[in-house]
Each structure stands twice: as structure tokens, then as C-alpha cells.
Amino acid sequence: MSRIHLQLQVFLLALASILPGAAYAASAGQALEIYYTANTYGEFDPCPT
């Protein structure tokens, strides 16, 4: 195996080990906004008040 092939293989292995983690890693300083409704009791149109 040539040196270039070996380097490529090492690079791909390193990339494969990083990618799953990257998919789940959130960057710092994030905010989560939750918009919530419940207890609507089947109302579908605006109420008068």
C-alpha cells in the first residue's frame, strides 16, 4: 500500500469517527424556545372574549 493510500485511509477513519459525534453536538450558547398550547377543549374558532 502506497503512502498516499495509507494517509487517505487514516483520514477517512478519523472522519468516520468524528461525524456521528458532530451530528449530535450542539454548539454552545444556544437557546430553546418552546411554544405550547393545551386545554383548548375543542375550540376551533376564535372565542368572543
Place this chain on the structure above:
Amino acid sequence: MGGLARRASFIEMKRTSAEKNVTRLFVAGPYELAATDGGRVPAMRAPLVVARAHAAMGYDAMLLTPADLALTGAPPPKGLARWAELPRRAKGEVLIRNGLRIAVVRFPMAEGIDGRPTEEQFRQAREEGIHLRREADVVIGISPWGAHAEQAFLERFAAATQPYDVLLGGGPGPGHSGRIAGGGSATWLRPYPQGKAVQWLRLDGLPKKRPDVWLKRETDVRFGSVSLDGSVPEDKTINDLLREIRAAD
């Protein structure tokens, strides 16, 4: 005030107006279709149409009660089918949004005396929250237990690590626009009835929030409520859908 067409328009506006480093989650809790006392409600005039309107909202999470499910039809519309299986125990799933791992736990219906949760249900809901905390940045519970039981649940862990960062309440009891609860490290939202408003809560400084650290209002957490009044436009698709019911009246 209120109405599903305005809600849809508001959700769509928030969903499409991106803000850097802000993840938005849209959650519907219990009793969206039915009443807590099983009484007659407007959705009963055309329950499948109202169920389709909810399905079109594209909620990220929802808790349907048996009373709600009795009105959605079987099987329920595609957008609600994911939540059609009633949780017999507190049961969570982890959603990944922008790299944030968000655990959402649906609480079961209360099985104790006078419609209260049993001690075993308290214990199991706590365990599920603690279990999911290992794999999530934020843990959210959705409850149909009512205000009294929810407060008792949060206070139970006031001296210990809170199993939940956010408890989204539902069922009997008054609504409020958001509280820091359970000793100061959890947050609690209760909806105002009849869908007149959308409550919101914002947690900052994620994913580093620790469950044992007290939250500070306006620094770590903010609460709010958006009234669905005439200033919020009505979504045409939902309006057209609901027109079927109005025409039948």
C-alpha cells in the same frame, strides 16, 4: 381570541423566521380536542375536521388523552398518528434539533384516587426523566395531571436534582404564563384555556444548563404568552378546512 387558523399562522411565522442559535419547538398538550370533564365541546360538531386541522400544524410533540383520541377517529390523521398510542407509563423520546438533544416525555393519565397520579406514577415519571437526562441536553415533560398534581410533582424534588427542566402542564386547574418551580431549577408552563393564546418559554445558555443550578428569570429563562387576537392573521388552508364545519351549522 384564539382559533386554530390564527394558531397555524403564528406557528408558521415562527417556524419560518429563523434566528441564529435559536431552536424552536412546537408542542401541543392534552385536551386539545376534548374537555377534561368529558362535556360537550365545539369539536364534536365535526371532530375529524378539527383533528385534521391539528394534524396540519406539524407539532414537534403532542400528548393526546383518551378523550382526545375518541374524537380523532381511528386511525387518526397522519400528522397525529405518531401520538395515537397512549403512554401507559411516562415515556420519552429524544428529538435532535440543530444539534440540541431534546428529550420529550409524555406522562400517562393519572390512575390514583380522585384522578390524581399514584406514588408509583410519580416515581416512574421521575425515573424516566433522570434516565433521559443522560442522553439529552434538555428534558421536557408533558402532563395531563392537572395543576395541583403537577405542583406536587415539582415540589417533591425541590431539594434534589430536578428530573425535568420544563414541565408543560395540562388538565384541570388554572393556567399561568410560566413559573420557575420545584426549588428553582425547573420551569413550569400551564396553558390558558380554549386556545386563546400560545404560551412560550425560552431557555438560554444551552447545552450547558445543569439540572441542579437555579434558574434566573430574564437571564436563563424567559416566559411569555401571545394572545391570538385580531392582529394575528388567519391561515387560509386551516380556515378553508374549518369552513366545512361552519357551513354545516
